[in-house]
Amino acid sequence: MTIGVLAVQGNFREHAAMLRRLGAEVVEVRLPEELDGLDGLVIPGGESTAIGRLIRLYGLEEAIRRFRGALFGTCAGMILLDRNHLGLVDLEVDRNAYGRQVASFETDLELGDGEPLRGVFIRAPRVREAGPDVEVLAEHAGEPVLLRQGRFLIASFHPELTDDTRVHERFLELVREETNVGT
């Protein structure tokens, strides 16, 4: 399985390391043609305005819109996938939406398997509105923080910054499901 990690800014190295640990072949993506042949793509956290500008500059914006594989967006990546940016996921997201006092925090999240997952939130976005096809996989304080819509997995926190590989494993499962469709 070959997974691309968008590598223009932000936490791409940490995602790449975690995916390699799970046995995936990882490609750092900085050019549109580097998306060819990938089974999945990660858009990491970082600074959404910077990543947004750079992908436009490198011609990656359109290439990502055309990409048909599974996509995993974390934090800034969640912002970029929403209705107001790439328009790929039916979400309305507010940037930096946790007040100053709690701008960054860690908390235990429940994934439904009884084992808490440490969620690292760094100036995290918040879901304002989710369309009917969006499924909530985990919540914090009654708000969705891990979501799925078809071939898209979206987290408002940073699963690449802990040792817990479960969210990345979930993404690789999604990639597997997607690559089996139609084969």
Ligand code: GLN
């Ligand atoms: N606050 C950042 C933004 O608006 C996202 C933070 C992150 O990715 N850790 O892009």
